Amino acid sequence: MRKILFVLFILICSFTANAQAPAQQWDEGTVYHTTGEVFTGLVSWAPPMKGQYPDGDQIFFKNSGSPDIFPIPYFKIKAFTMGRDSFVVSTNINLKNNPILLVEVDGPVCLYAAKIFKQGFPLLIGSGGGGGNFGMGLEVGTAIGRGVKTSYYFGKTPNTATKLDKKNFVETMSTILADKPEVVAKIKDKTFRYGDMDALLKYYYTGKLPVNNEQQ
Numbered sequence: 473m474r475k476i477l478f479v480l481f482i483l484i485c486s487f488t489a490n491a492q493a494p495a496q497q498w499d500e501g502t503v504y505h506t507t508g509e510v511f512t513g514l515v516s517w518a519p520p521m522k523g524q525y526p527d528g529d530q531i532f533f534k535n536s537g538s539p540d541i542f543p544i545p546y547f548k549i550k551a552f553t554m555g556r557d558s559f560v561v562s563t564n565i566n567l568k569n570n571p572i573l574l575v576e577v578d579g580p581v582c583l584y585a586a587k588i589f590k591q592g593f594p595l596l597i598g599s600g601g602g603g604g605n606f607g608m609g610l611e612v613g614t615a616i617g618r619g620v621k622t623s624y625y626f627g628k629t630p631n632t633a634t635k636l637d638k639k640n641f642v643e644t645m646s647t648i649l650a651d652k653p654e655v656v657a658k659i660k661d662k663t664f665r666y667g668d669m670d671a672l673l674k675y676y677y678t679g680k681l682p683v684n685n686e687q688q
Contacts, residue, residue, distance in 0.1 A: 496532070499555035503533055506548050513538075515554045517572065519587035519620050529572050546571045560584070562630035570623070573630055576673060583648050584625045584633055624669060641666040649676055 501515030516532040529546045549572075551560045558575040562584075567573070570586035577583035626644050627633035636644055645664075646656045655676050658664050663681075664672040671682045 498534075500536075501552055501554040503531070503544065503552045504550045505544075506550055515552055517552075517554060517559070519589045521589045522569075524589075528568075529570070531572070560630040562625075562633060564631050564633055566635070567625070567630075567633065573625065573633070576624070577648055577676070579648060579651070581626055581628060581644075581648050582630075582633075583636075583645075584627075584630060586623045586625060587620050590619055590621050622669075636666075638666045645672070652676060 496516050496518065498514040498516045501513070503511045503515060505511065511533060513533060513535045520529050525545075527545055530543050531546075531549065531552060532541050532543055534541045546561050549561045551558070553559070558578070560573050560575060562571050562573055567586060570588055573584035573586055575582060576585050624636040625633035626636055626648060634640075642659055645659050649655045649659070655672075658675065658681075659672070664675070675681055
C-alpha cells in the first residue's frame with residue numbers, strides 16, 4: 473500500500489507541475505539569429521521549468537497572420553525582443569542552465585535577469601490514517617514554492633556576466649545606476665537592499681518609491 477501511495481504522489485506532482493507551467497503568450501518582436509539573419513514577427517518565451525527542454529531553452533517564432541510556429545533553440549539566437557523587453561543569450565558556462573537573459577539595465581555595465589519557473593510541490597490533504605490503515609483519499613490542496621525565481625547578473629557583455637550577490641550589491645548597483653545619483657544615494661543609505669531589486673528598478677525607471685519607504 474505504501475508503494476501505491478508513493479506512485480500516486482509522484483503522478484500528482486507531475487500532473488500539477490505540468491498544469492501550472494506558464495501559458496504561452498505572443499508579443500511582437502524581432503529575433504537576431506547567429507547567422508546574421510533578422511526575423512520580425514511574433515515571439516513567445518516564458519521562464520522554463522527545469523528540464524523542460526532536453527537540448528536547453530528555446531523561444532518560439534511565427535510570422536504575423538501565420539499559424540506556423542517555429543521553435544528556435546537558444547544556441548541559434550544572439551538576441552531577441554518581445555514587446556518592450558530585450559533579451560540576450562549568454563555563452564557563459566555559469567549560465568548554461570539559464571542562457572536567456574532579460575536586459576534590465578543597458579549601459580556601460582549591464583544588469584541582466586535570469587529567470588526559471590519553479591514547479592513547487594503539491595500540499596497533500598486527507599492522505600489517510602497511520603499504522604496499517606492507509607487511506608486512498610489523496611487531494612491536492614495547493615502548490616508550495618511555485619513561481620518564477622530570478623537571479624541577477626552584471627557585466628559589459630552577457631558572456632562575461634558575474635552573479636550579483638549581497639557582498640557586491642552596493643558597489644555594483646551604484647555603478648550600474650550611476651546616471652541617477654538620487655538612486656545611488658538610496659542604495660548607499662540602505663533604503664534598497666539586495667532583496668529589494670524589483671522596488672529598486674521601479675524607482676530607477678519611474679522615480680517612485682515603494683509606499684512603505686515614502687512613509688518613512
